[in-house]
Amino acid sequence: MKKQNNIFADLHTHSTASDGLLSPSQLIESAHEKGLSVIGITDHDTVSGLAEAHRAAEQTGVRLVSGIELSCGWQGRDTSVHVLGLYINEESPALQELLDDQRDQRYYRALKMVDLLSGLDLDVAELRQRFEQAPEKVLGRPHIARYLQERGYVKDFQEAFERYLSRGKPAYVAKDHVLPEVGIEIIHAAGGIAVVAHPGLTSDWGDVWNRISRMPWDGIESYYSEHSPRDVKRFAELARQHNLVSTGGSDYHGEYGKHSDRLGNYGLTQELYYDLVSKCAEKGIKIA
Numbered sequence: 327m328k329k330q331n332n333i334f335a336d337l338h339t340h341s342t343a344s345d346g347l348l349s350p351s352q353l354i355e356s357a358h359e360k361g362l363s364v365i366g367i368t369d370h371d372t373v374s375g376l377a378e379a380h381r382a383a384e385q386t387g388v389r390l391v392s393g394i395e396l397s398c399g400w401q402g403r404d405t406s407v408h409v410l411g412l413y414i415n416e417e418s419p420a421l422q423e424l425l426d427d428q429r430d431q432r433y434y435r436a437l438k439m440v441d442l443l444s445g446l447d448l449d450v451a452e453l454r455q456r457f458e459q460a461p462e463k464v465l466g467r468p469h470i471a472r473y474l475q476e477r478g479y480v481k482d483f484q485e486a487f488e489r490y491l492s493r494g495k496p497a498y499v500a501k502d503h504v505l506p507e508v509g510i511e512i513i514h515a516a517g518g519i520a521v522v523a524h525p526g527l528t529s530d531w532g533d534v535w536n537r538i539s540r541m542p543w544d545g546i547e548s549y550y551s552e553h554s555p556r557d558v559k560r561f562a563e564l565a566r567q568h569n570l571v572s573t574g575g576s577d578y579h580g581e582y583g584k585h586s587d588r589l590g591n592y593g594l595t596q597e598l599y600y601d602l603v604s605k606c607a608e609k610g611i612k613i614a
């Protein structure tokens with residue numbers, strides 16, 4: 327297929343391993359069809375899709391960059407700061423330990439929410455049983471929402487969150503944050519580069535940057551699907567000033583709503599990609 331633009335590398339996508347619609351191999355096939363040469367898969371807080379993606383990438387000849395998007399934050403800030411790890415070794419013990427901890431925390435947090443729901447006189451006996459029998463403690467807040475819908479307590483997912491599970495609602499339990507500096511450290515331990523994801527989406531960017539600018543970042547995601555040309559210029563300049571690389575990607579989650587048509591249309595040109603590779607080499611990080 328002939329490409330309509332000159333996007334060479336998309337370093338930010340999601341598969342069904344987190345909240346994307348395409349399986350890792352479908353995602354690789356789509357990237358191939360759209361004419362991308364390099365694709366980064368950066369599922370939220372998991373690397374479980376990467377093994378399948380590597381097998382698919384070998385067959386299509388697309389270069390797969392192993393990645394992850396960590397939700398980090400700190401006390402006093404409601405929304406999380408997303409930290410992209412690219413070119414990581416997904417088998418790194420430090421990374422695995424962090425992900426296991428996060429999974430356990432999600433699980434115990436959700437269990438506390440089940441307790442709170444039971445205090446509200448909702449019948450959650452069967453839900454609790456599902457949690458107790460869940461292998462590997464994989465259940466979390468979405469499973470509670472689904473149960474509430476199944477039992478007819480709410481009409482849909484959204485209502486479950488709006489009535490019970492969101493911040494300020496009766497069954498909400500606050501989450502323990504992974505600090506961004508810890509996220510960066512673990513990405514480094516896994517041999518990857520740590521990148522500030524989509525800074526243009528951060529409404530209080532000035533405050534956030536003040537707090538994080540002295541951390542050992544490697545890059546900023548300057549070329550992002552929802553960045554205006556002005557944002558791109560501004561963040562690419564900020565990266566240069568701080569001797570950081572600029573990465574780029576679509577944040578593709580599958581073909582729906584505002585996320586459709588993103589794959590193949592956002593990211594880095596070949597020139598920008600090789601610029602990234604050589605800047606990383608200068609810093610002593612081998613990624614090519």
Ligand SMILES: [Zn+2]
Pocket residue numbers: 395408523524
């Ligand atoms: Zn994000």
Ligand SMILES: [Zn+2]
Pocket residue numbers: 338339340368395577
């Ligand atoms: Zn993302």
